[in-house]
Amino acid sequence: MEYSIGIDIGGTKIATGIVGQQGNVRYKRIHPTPNSTNREIVDLLKQTVSEYMKLATEENINLVSVGIGSAGQIDYKNGRILSGTVNIKDWNNIDIRESLSHTTNLPIYLDNDANTFAIAEHQLGSGKGVDDLVCLTLGTGIGGGIVSDGNVIRGKWGGAAELGHMSVNFNGPDCNCGSKGCIETYASGTGIANRMREKLNSIDAGKRISYTEHPDMLTSKEVFEWNKTGLPEAKEVIDQAITALSFGIVNMIHTFNPSLIIFGGGLAEANRWLIEEVQNKVNAIGMPSLVKGVEMKVSKLGYDTGLIGAAYQVWATSK
Amino acid sequence: MEYSIGIDIGGTKIATGIVGQQGNVRYKRIHPTPNSTNREIVDLLKQTVSEYMKLATEENINLVSVGIGSAGQIDYKNGRILSGTVNIKDWNNIDIRESLSHTTNLPIYLDNDANTFAIAEHQLGSGKGVDDLVCLTLGTGIGGGIVSDGNVIRGKWGGAAELGHMSVNFNGPDCNCGSKGCIETYASGTGIANRMREKLNSIDAGKRISYTEHPDMLTSKEVFEWNKTGLPEAKEVIDQAITALSFGIVNMIHTFNPSLIIFGGGLAEANRWLIEEVQNKVNAIGMPSLVKGVEMKVSKLGYDTGLIGAAYQVWATSK
Incomplete structure (x- = not known):
C-alpha cells in the first residue's frame, strides 16, 4: 500500500x-x-x-x-x-x-x-461518489471547498472557494476582507463572539451583568450556552448566524447545483442542531428545483x- | 466547414x-x-x-x-x-x-x-483562451454562466450558475425565487423599475409628478435617463443597483478566482459606464489578492x- x-x-x-x-x-x-x-x-x-x-x-x-x-x-x-x-x-x-x-x-x-x-x-468521507458538493468548515473563521463535476474548483491561481467571504448583507458589519456582511462576520466563532459583544455593549450595564462581567473575553461557546438557557440577546445573535448561513448556502446552491453540503470545523461538530435549522431555512428560501433534495451532513471523518x-x-x- | x-x-x-x-x-x-x-x-x-x-x-x-x-x-x-x-x-x-x-x-x-x-x-469572444471567467447577462432578469478551469459549471442536473439569484441582502426586497435581496431584485431591468416604483410610491404626489404620471408603467430605461438628469430618487436606485451588483460580483470573485467578468444583455450594452463604476467598487471592497487584475468587459460578440x-x-x- x-x-x-x-x-x-x-x-x-x-x-x-x-x-x-x-x-x-x-x-x-x-x-x-x-x-x-x-x-x-x-x-x-x-x-x-x-x-x-x-x-x-x-x-x-x-x-x-x-x-x-x-x-x-x-x-x-x-x-x-x-x-x-x-x-x-x-x-x-x-x-x-x-x-x-x-x-x-x-x-x-x-x-x-x-x-x-x-x-x-x-474521496473517503460523506462525499464519496458524489460529483457536486460544497464543504464549509465552521471554526474561528469559515473556510470553503467546492467539488463540481468531480473536480475541485480552484480558479486562476488557487484562490477560489473563499466561501466565508460571501456577503449576504451589503449593509452588514465590516469584514476583515474589505467587504461587509460576509457569512464569516455572522456565523464563525469570531463573528458570533463579535456580534454578541456589540449587543452587550449596546444594552445597559445591569442587564449586561446577567451575561458576563467581561464582554471582551467572551467566546462563541458561551453565546451558544446563553442561547440554550434562553437569554434573548444570545438568541438574536444565534438566529442571525443561522439566517446568514442559510442565505449564504442558498447562494452556493444557486451557484453550484450540488447534491450535498458537508460541514466541518469545531463549531459545526459541537452544534449539530444548527445544521438542521439551516437545512429548514434553506428549504424555505431557496429555489425549490435547486434546494430540493440537497443533503446536509457533518463530516464523517471528523x-x-x-x-x-x-x-x-x-x-x-x-x- | x-x-x-x-x-x-x-x-x-x-x-x-x-x-x-x-x-x-x-x-x-x-x-x-x-x-x-x-x-x-x-x-x-x-x-x-x-x-x-x-x-x-x-x-x-x-x-x-x-x-x-x-x-x-x-x-x-x-x-x-x-x-x-x-x-x-x-x-x-x-x-x-x-x-x-x-x-x-x-x-x-x-x-x-x-x-x-x-x-x-x-470559445470565440472576449473569453477566448481564458480558463476562468464569469458571465453575467443583465436584461429583464440576470443570468449567469461560469467557466472554471476551462469547463462550464453545470452542477448535478444543469441548474448551476443562477447568479441573478445570489442574495446580497438578507433584509432586502422579496425575489420571485423565494429568497430576498438577490442581485436581480436590484440590478435587472425589472428590479430597477420595481425599486424606482417603490420610491415613487413613497414620496408625495407633487414630487412624483416631476418623474411620471404613470409609475406603474415605468421601465429601467427611464430610470437611467432620470439618473442622468440628476433626479435624486433615480440616482439612489441606480447607486443601489451598482452596490448590489458589486457585492454580488465580489462574492463571485471570492468563489471562483476568475481572471475575467464578461457582461452581456441589453442593460449592460446600453450602460457601459455602469460596468466601470462596478469595477471601481469591486476593487474597493473585495479581497485585494483576488480582485486585483480581474478584468471586466462587455460582450464582444454583441x-x-x-x-x-x-x-x-x-x-x-x-x-
Whole structure:
C-alpha cells in the first residue's frame, strides 16, 4: 500500500502523520502552532518530514508524497503560501515547496486547508461518489471547498472557494476582507463572539451583568450556552448566524447545483442542531428545483479530516 | 466547414440561424416569441429546423447539429425544459429533444441561454483562451454562466450558475425565487423599475409628478435617463443597483478566482459606464489578492452571442 506524509497547519495546532491510501492514519502527532516566527513553523515541518522519512525506512513504509494543507491563501500550483490568516504569525510569501525540497525528494503538495478537507470528504468521507458538493468548515473563521463535476474548483491561481467571504448583507458589519456582511462576520466563532459583544455593549450595564462581567473575553461557546438557557440577546445573535448561513448556502446552491453540503470545523461538530435549522431555512428560501433534495451532513471523518485530506492530495490529483 | 443550426429562445424574441464553426452567422431570422401556448413555440422550432435542413441540402451546407439556448431551468443532459421564466408562456416540462427528434436526425443540444452565452464568449469572444471567467447577462432578469478551469459549471442536473439569484441582502426586497435581496431584485431591468416604483410610491404626489404620471408603467430605461438628469430618487436606485451588483460580483470573485467578468444583455450594452463604476467598487471592497487584475468587459460578440453560443454547443463539448 502507498503512504503519504500529511501535514495540517492551523492557527492553534499543526497535525502531522503518515496516512495510507485507504485513509488510515498510521502515525499521528499534534504540535501547538509555533507563534514566534514563520521560520520556526518551517523548521518544524522540515524536522517532522525528516523524522517520518526515517521511520518509513525503518518500518518499510512506501512513502509517495508529502501533502500539506494550510489556512490562508495558497498558490497551490507553485507550492507557496501567499497570505495566511491573522492566526498564524507572518504566514505570508513562504515558498514551502522550495524549503522542503532540501529535506525530501518526495513530491510536495500544498493546498488551502478547506480544499484538503473537501478532498478528504470527496474521496473517503460523506462525499464519496458524489460529483457536486460544497464543504464549509465552521471554526474561528469559515473556510470553503467546492467539488463540481468531480473536480475541485480552484480558479486562476488557487484562490477560489473563499466561501466565508460571501456577503449576504451589503449593509452588514465590516469584514476583515474589505467587504461587509460576509457569512464569516455572522456565523464563525469570531463573528458570533463579535456580534454578541456589540449587543452587550449596546444594552445597559445591569442587564449586561446577567451575561458576563467581561464582554471582551467572551467566546462563541458561551453565546451558544446563553442561547440554550434562553437569554434573548444570545438568541438574536444565534438566529442571525443561522439566517446568514442559510442565505449564504442558498447562494452556493444557486451557484453550484450540488447534491450535498458537508460541514466541518469545531463549531459545526459541537452544534449539530444548527445544521438542521439551516437545512429548514434553506428549504424555505431557496429555489425549490435547486434546494430540493440537497443533503446536509457533518463530516464523517471528523477530527482527522484535515490531516487525511492533506496527505491524500497525491492520490486525488492522479485520479 | 461544419455548420450548426442555432436557436436562442428568449421572452420576447426567438433568434434562429445557421452558424459556422468560426462563429460566422450564415443565415438568421428573428421571430417574436409566440405567447399563446408552448405547443406553438415547439411547432415554430420544428418548422424552422425543417426549413434550415432543406436549405442546407440545397446549398450543400454540412450541418452537424441543432443547438438551442433557452431562458429558464434546463435539464441539459436530457434535453428538457424544466421550468421557464414568467416571460415565456407555460415553458415547463417540455421534452425538446424528444419533440425535435421526429424532425431531424442531427444531434440536439439544449442549455440555459446564459450558459450558451458563456460558451460563445469562451470559445470565440472576449473569453477566448481564458480558463476562468464569469458571465453575467443583465436584461429583464440576470443570468449567469461560469467557466472554471476551462469547463462550464453545470452542477448535478444543469441548474448551476443562477447568479441573478445570489442574495446580497438578507433584509432586502422579496425575489420571485423565494429568497430576498438577490442581485436581480436590484440590478435587472425589472428590479430597477420595481425599486424606482417603490420610491415613487413613497414620496408625495407633487414630487412624483416631476418623474411620471404613470409609475406603474415605468421601465429601467427611464430610470437611467432620470439618473442622468440628476433626479435624486433615480440616482439612489441606480447607486443601489451598482452596490448590489458589486457585492454580488465580489462574492463571485471570492468563489471562483476568475481572471475575467464578461457582461452581456441589453442593460449592460446600453450602460457601459455602469460596468466601470462596478469595477471601481469591486476593487474597493473585495479581497485585494483576488480582485486585483480581474478584468471586466462587455460582450464582444454583441447581439448574436446567444445565437452563436446555442449553435456552438456541439463544438464546445467535443473539445
